Amino acid sequence: MNNHLFDTTNTDPTLNLAIEEALLLKEGLGPALFLWQNAHTVVIGRGQNAWKECRSQLLEEEGGTLVRRSTGGGAVYHDLGNLNFSFVMPKDVYDVSRQLKVIQRAVSHFGIQTEASGRNDIVLKDSGAKFSGNAFRNTQTRSLHHGTILMDVDMALLGRYLAPSKQKLESKGVQSVRARVGNLKELAPDITIKALKEALNQAFIAEYGPSAHQPWQEALSEGEVMKLAEKYRSWDWTFGKTPRFEITLENRFPWGGVELLLSLKNAVVQEVHCYSDANDPDLASRVEAALSGSPFTGLALAQRLKRSGKAEDMELAGWLQAQEV
Numbered sequence: 001m002n003n004h005l006f007d008t009t010n011t012d013p014t015l016n017l018a019i020e021e022a023l024l025l026k027e028g029l030g031p032a033l034f035l036w037q038n039a040h041t042v043v044i045g046r047g048q049n050a051w052k053e054c055r056s057q058l059l060e061e062e063g064g065t066l067v068r069r070s071t072g073g074g075a076v077y078h079d080l081g082n083l084n085f086s087f088v089m090p091k092d093v094y095d096v097s098r099q100l101k102v103i104q105r106a107v108s109h110f111g112i113q114t115e116a117s118g119r120n121d122i123v124l125k126d127s128g129a130k131f132s133g134n135a136f137r138n139t140q141t142r143s144l145h146h147g148t149i150l151m152d153v154d155m156a157l158l159g160r161y162l163a164p165s166k167q168k169l170e171s172k173g174v175q176s177v178r179a180r181v182g183n184l185k186e187l188a189p190d191i192t193i194k195a196l197k198e199a200l201n202q203a204f205i206a207e208y209g210p211s212a213h214q215p216w217q218e219a220l221s222e223g224e225v226m227k228l229a230e231k232y233r234s235w236d237w238t239f240g241k242t243p244r245f246e247i248t249l250e251n252r253f254p255w256g257g258v259e260l261l262l263s264l265k266n267a268v269v270q271e272v273h274c275y276s277d278a279n280d281p282d283l284a285s286r287v288e289a290a291l292s293g294s295p296f297t298g299l300a301l302a303q304r305l306k307r308s309g310k311a312e313d314m315e316l317a318g319w320l321q322a323q324e325v
Contacts, residue, residue: 003211004032004219005201011039011080013067018228021070022220023088024137024144029219031093033102033204033211034086035197038078040064042161045073045135047284049259049275050239059161068238071135071146072256073120074277075162081152081183083196087145093208094143096136102207103132103149106199110188120147120279129182137281151196152185240273247296251319255279255312260287262296269294269301283312298323 006023010016016036023032040063042054048068050056053075056066078084087099103122104114113125122132134147158181185191205211216225231237247262256278263271274287290304290313302321305313 002030003204003208004030005204005211005213006032006034006216006219007197007213008034008036008216011037012229013038013041013043013065013078014229014232015225016084017067017069017232018225019216019220020086020088020144020146021228022225023086023216024139024142026088026220027141029088029090029142031090031208031211032086032088033200034088034216035200036084036086037080037082037193038065038084039080040157041078042066042075043078044068044075045277046070046281047072047274047276047278048075049273052259052275053162053277055161064161066238067232069135069146070281071137071144072277072279072281072283073133073135074256076133076148077153077158077161078148079154079157080193081150081154081185083149083151083193083200085147085149085200089143089145091138091141091143094145096134096145098207099145100134102200102203103147105203105206106196107131107149107184109199109203110184110191110195112184112187122147124182124187126187127182130180131182131184135279135281149196150181150183151191151193152183153181155181155183249320249323253278253312253315253319255315256283258283258287258316260291262291264296267296269296278312280310280312283310286310286313287316 016038020034023034042059044050044053046069054066059066100116107114114122115125117123120134121130123130131150132147137144246264249260251258256276259275261273262269269291272288272291274284276284286308291301294300294304298321302317305317
């Protein structure tokens with residue numbers, strides 16, 4: 001199987017997300033590592049409420065871009081001190097532990113010790129500060145694992161644009177966004193993006209074998225990439241239509257926060273929007289489909305959710321059943 005290394009100097013987040021998705025949808029493509037950077041960007045998870053997770057108007061006024069990715073998880077700030085990676089794999093090769101090993105091996109090249117934390121973070125071993133958050137997406141035959149590597153990100157801007165919910169801060173026992181993350185440059189002052197890219201490419205080769213380095217244009221249809229980029233640039237994709245709702249229910253679980261906005265008529269759920277930073281990118285749409293048309297009682301809402309059998313849905317169902325709705 002042929003392995004691939006892709007890189008780009010483009011810093012437009014809509015184009016980079018389009019390239020990444022096109023690689024995921026490219027049947028027959030062997031294991032691939034795609035390295036990319038976004039300039040002055042906030043990226044929110046597929047299931048998040050854009051209005052709540054980012055100071056979007058301030059970001060736009062100051063020349064930044066807000067985009068929604070196709071994977072789950074929370075909001076992140078990107079500038080040119082951050083390097084993004086995407087592992088795009090056939091399902092029979094996809095293995096998160098191996099992929100995380102590539103990141104950790106590359107970072108260890110600069111004398112930095114790290115460890116995996118929870119399901120989707122890599123942290124600095126000494127301080128526990130997070131420098132890499134990861135998210136995932138699967139198709140029937142292929143899988144995507146992407147994430148950030150904070151090398152020298154402007155932490156003041158990170159805190160300026162991101163607006164995590166009060167519940168999230170309280171549940172994690174932290175005072176601010178900046179208290180939870182760290183830059184690699186703090187431990188390796190001479191590190192550069194160029195050197196980090198080379199270390200990642202070599203770590204990928206060490207794990208998966210010889211790999212061809214090539215421009216993405218040689219593997220993908222530019223027309224298809226541009227079509228995907230238009231999706232990521234659209235208002236509907238980024239913000240969606242968020243009408244007024246009569247009922248809002250919100251809670252934080254060990255696997256992520258959930259906000260339910262329900263519109264009712266005759267005690268029946270007519271419309272539902274679910275926002276979440278859970279790592280499951282399908283959770284929000286699954287919950288919306290389950291609750292639409294349900295009688296507005298805790299028991300009825302819970303029964304609808306339990307049908308999927310998914311662990312997160314079952315936990316959400318238990319919480320809803322206990323609410324005095």
